[in-house]
Amino acid sequence: MSGRQRVVIIGGGLAGCEAAWQAAQRSVPVELFEMKPRRYSPAHESPELAELVCSNSLRSNDPGSAVGLLKEEMRRLGSLLMRTADETAVPAGKALAVDRQRFSRAVSDAVGRHPLIRITRREVEEIPPASVPLVIATGPLTSASLTASLIRLTGEKNLAFYDAIAPIVRADSLDMRIIYQKSRWDDHGPGDYLNCPFTREEYECFVTLLRESEKVALKEFEEAKYFEGCLPIEVMARRGDETLRFGPMKPVGLLNPHTGKVPHAVVQLRAENREGTHYNMVGFQTKLTYGAQKRVFRTIPGMERAEFSRLGSIHRNTFICAPEVLEPTLQMKKRPDILLAGQLSGVEGYVESMAMGLLAGINAALLAGGREALVPPRETALGALIFHLTHTDPARFQPSNINFGLFPPLGKKIPKKQRGPYRSAKALAVLDRWQRQESVRISS
């Protein structure tokens, strides 16, 4: 549309394609840069846009789940990628899984045929100076030169290269006759952490088992050094018998009320959500195989019957420290002409990356038209993700999947089974109201 600037998007992955579509559908010309097929990241192999690099599952499609809700919100906001996922779905029970080739081809066709989108197949090595709204959506494996350019803009401390994921256990599978609740040095309250206490013998067996257990082979792009702050526990175990006891298994200040003594070592568990239904194992990032993790971690006192909702891993993941760098509109504080989208913005997962692309595309189009960018309401899944990105303590910031723990408190007691559907219904009502209130900005 005349009078509107164009929008430039770097990265034709999940977020970049969704952003391009959203901006173009709002009559804003888009220039999309994608480095494939001239250059591939170590995980990408198809020349198509919107490639799913690993699993073909977009997780639950149940609207009563957080990720199901996020999908529904995206559908209501006219997401190209959700529509394509629905059209290319394969049977997968309650999950939405897609035929990955058909999915990528269909997105590539739709984006490629849009009269307002021009695709240039080349690597962008340097962040361009401010001119038109720019969306950077180059993903967790952003090319090296663009990463260097991002570091110059954000500062090295605000850009991470490894994602260390610790396992998550279900609270109802923990043995609370052994495990005790206590924060370090806090003798007053019940404490925020659950502590699994080890005797000397138990600790020594655990360290031996860790050293002997099977590790996942590293991929070429993962072989660079780990940051000292996120060493895998098996690497720490190899460094010395006491390394873990002076690291994540440090027992000081954690008197066990069951015995009146400080244990020889502890594994600490921290609540993953406000409801306390899931806990993550603090500092337990690991490259052990999934089978080995289950075997070894079930020798931890109190975790003999542990059920894991996620197992640990470490992989290359370029992402910014969103609470330091981003506004809730996905604009960079330092350069409001730049919006970050996808995994690079600090979310985790296919659907979350697409969702941030959707928002960045809408906002880039608004900025191109000289208008103010939007922030979705916090009660929605989109808003809850944005809130996580912009309101987490920067020192503890880690990329997150969407989950109901990121939403505002419920404010009333609701039976466990009804909480998901209740939150979803509320979120969709808020989204509908927002769409009506902001209809001019959202849909034009």
Ligand SMILES: Cc1cc2nc3c(=O)[nH]c(=O)nc-3n(C[C@H](O)[C@H](O)[C@H](O)COP(=O)(O)OP(=O)(O)OC[C@H]3O[C@@H](n4cnc5c(N)ncnc54)[C@H](O)[C@@H]3O)c2cc1C
């Ligand atoms: C190995 C691996 C496996 C993963 N598996 C899963 C999974 O199974 N399920 C899940 O939910 N999430 C998974 N993720 C996390 C995440 O959801 C995906 O990485 C997702 O594709 C992120 O979307 P994105 O749009 O941010 O980035 P991408 O989809 O990776 O898109 C980025 C695009 O930018 C291009 N690009 C990069 N640098 C430049 C440049 N300088 N100039 C031009 N183009 C450039 C790339 O070629 C790519 O096409 C995985 C991540 C990795 C690294």
